[in-house]
Amino acid sequence: MRIIMNNRSRLFLAIALIFSLFGRTYAQDMPGKRDSINSAILNEKRVIQVVLPEKYKPGSTDKYDVLYILDDWNIKLGYDIQRFIENEHSMPPTIIIGVLNTDRDKDFLPTHSNGNKTSGSADKFLKFFKDELIPYIDKTYPAGGDNTLFGHSFGGVFVTYALLNEPHLFTNYIAGDPSYWWDNGIMLKQVKEKLPSLANKGKTLYIGGREGQGMKEMNINPMDSLLKKDAPAGFKWVVNAYPNESHGTVRLKNFYDGLRFANSDYGGKPIMFxxxxxxxxxxxxxxxxxxxxxxxxxxxxxxxxxxxxxxxxxxxxxxxxxxxxxxxxxxxxxxxxxxxxxxxxxxSYLAATPLRKNYKPGGFNYAYYEGEWDKLPDFKTLTPVKEGIADSTFSIDKLPRQNNFAVVIDGQFEIKQEGYYIFGMSSDDGSKVYLGDKLIIDLDGLHGDDVERSYIVPLKKGFYPLRIAYFQKDGGRKLELVYVTPDNIMKKKPTPIPYALQYGRR
CATH class of the missing domain: 2.60.40.10 (Immunoglobulins)
Incomplete structure (x- = not known):
């Protein structure tokens, strides 16, 4: 097949050359580790960059989604954006596999052009993914979820080619400023032919381009029209046009919006009520x-x-x-x-208790312990390192250690109004809250500060024993107990228990 090289073709070949030169300088800054696979299909050694989820622990049985990224220079950008979205609880922890280039024209383009001597082997590159790379990743790394493929420019052409020819390999396909002009719009012809086969397969396609002339140059507008007309049921797709972007800068928005679109049903935060x-x-x-x-x-x-x-x-x-x-x-x-x-x-109402002898207002008592735990220890077997009053000057940030410690806070608090009270706890790491001998909140174990629990209980006027047990292993620290009084329930207004109502030994 003969393809005429026009000025636009030469321009994008020049851009590809520049990207390839930049890619060599990015290699030293890539996250993760280098791995490789000897491909019989491609008859060459292919190098990959592997980044495991931050919280992955060797030996764990946890399995993760995989994000496959085409082109060396996209790996660090994709890593930064994926981690940002994950940390904002908008996509799950994910393995990142960066596929380094040897000849992107050969790998990404489905048809041959005399002006691109090596172009036209996308079928072999896709077979490499299907029969060698993905099985290797699934066997070697903790992969076990959905696969996502990202590609930009010619890489975006390959993303679309993969969707149409091996849709089962990936769940999500992200094509950044794809060069749909290639071979007189060959991908549009394939889309028209194969789009019906994607019905009800749970696949997503995100296409992002440059508003105005950029959408026209890349031949994205006809693709948008085709999808609007013929996209089948159960196939989710979006075409976005970004203003004031270049062919290179639009990658950032394509990565971010594409990953958000692919994970639009994901809600990392627990359901809160x-x-x-x-x-x-x-x-x-x-x-x-x-x-x-x-x-x-x-x-x-x-x-x-x-x-x-x-x-x-x-x-x-x-x-x-x-x-x-x-x-x-x-x-x-x-x-x-x-x-x-x-x-x-x-x-029924929990019974109040008399105020204990020598208990005075101004704060509960605390006992501080040191040790390494993954859950709350049996404090009866431990001797506190330090004891004191948990008054307005007390803070877990002021304790001798910031990691590997535990605190027990106990005393009595005064109830001046009969009715329902809601107690809420948020901690990092584990905690438990007791009213008298009754465990009302259990947040034991290792976790972050995004887990909250609360308990509603009817109380009468009087004094009630309260005990909080807390431990911190490493990382962030948080210990926050609040309550909602009967007159604040309608306002949904939690507050700390006032120190004037906290009683401890003196």
Missing amino acids: HPTSGIVLKDKPIKIWYFDDTTKVHYTLDGSQPSMTSPLVRPELELSGPATITFRKVTGRPKFDKTTTGEFKEG
Whole structure:
């Protein structure tokens, strides 16, 4: 097949050459480790860059999605953007596989041009992915989720080619400023022919280009029109045109928006509702507050698993008796569904206790311990390193250690108004909260500060024993207990327990 080289073709070949030169300088800055595979299909050794999720621990059975990135110079950019999105809880931890170039014209382009002497072996490169690279990654690394493929320019052509010819290899396809002009728009012809076969396969395609002349030069506009006309059911796609971008700079937005689109059903943060458990008085209903998106979360009150036919959650739900409330975020991809449950039992007011002898207001007492734990220790077997009053000057950041320590805070607090109280805890790492001998909140174990629990309980006027157990292993530190009084429940206003109502030994 003869392809005429026009000025536009020469321009993009020049850009490709510049990118290849830049790629060599980027190699030393790449994250992760270098690996390689001897390809019988390509008859050459192919080098890959492998970045494992930050929290992956060798020996763990955890499995991860994989993001495959074409072109050396895209690897660091893709890594930075993926980590940013992950840290914002908008996509799961992901293995990154950067596929380094040997001859991008040969690998990425599906047809041959006399002006591009090596072009036209995309079929072999795709077979390399199918029969060698992906099986190697699945066998060697903790891969076990969805695969995503990113490519830019000629790489975007290959992304589209892979979608049409081996759609089962990847779940998500991201084509950045793809060169759909190649071979007189050969990809448009393939799309028209093969698009119907993508119906109801759960695939996504993201295409990003440059607004105006850029969309025209790359032949993206006709692709957009074709998708609008013929995209089948169950195939999610987007074409975006970005203003004021160059062929190179648009990669950043394509990476970010493409990954967000591919993971649009993912919600990394747990489903948040408060209170998360507690005691309900007969004939005195309580409110359950839900603070997030209500459009995809369904609920039941009998402990059964919610489905699409279950009621949608509302910002406030009323419970008038015992219930096992279950929330489920129902997405188009079951692996992204999230479920959480709260147990509410019918009961009575907790009895108040007399104020203990020598207890004075101004703060609870604390005992500080040192050691290495993955969960709360048995404090009865330990001797505290330091003891004191947890008054307004107390902070876990001021303790002798910032890692590998534990604290027990205990005392009595005064209730001046009868009614429902909600206690909330957020900690990093583990904690437990007791009212008297009753465990009301359990956040034990190693975790970050994005996990919260709360408990609603009816209290009468008087004094109640409170004990908080907390440990910190490493990383971030957080210990925050708040409560909501009866007169603040309607306002949904949590506050710390005032020091004037905290009593400890003196």
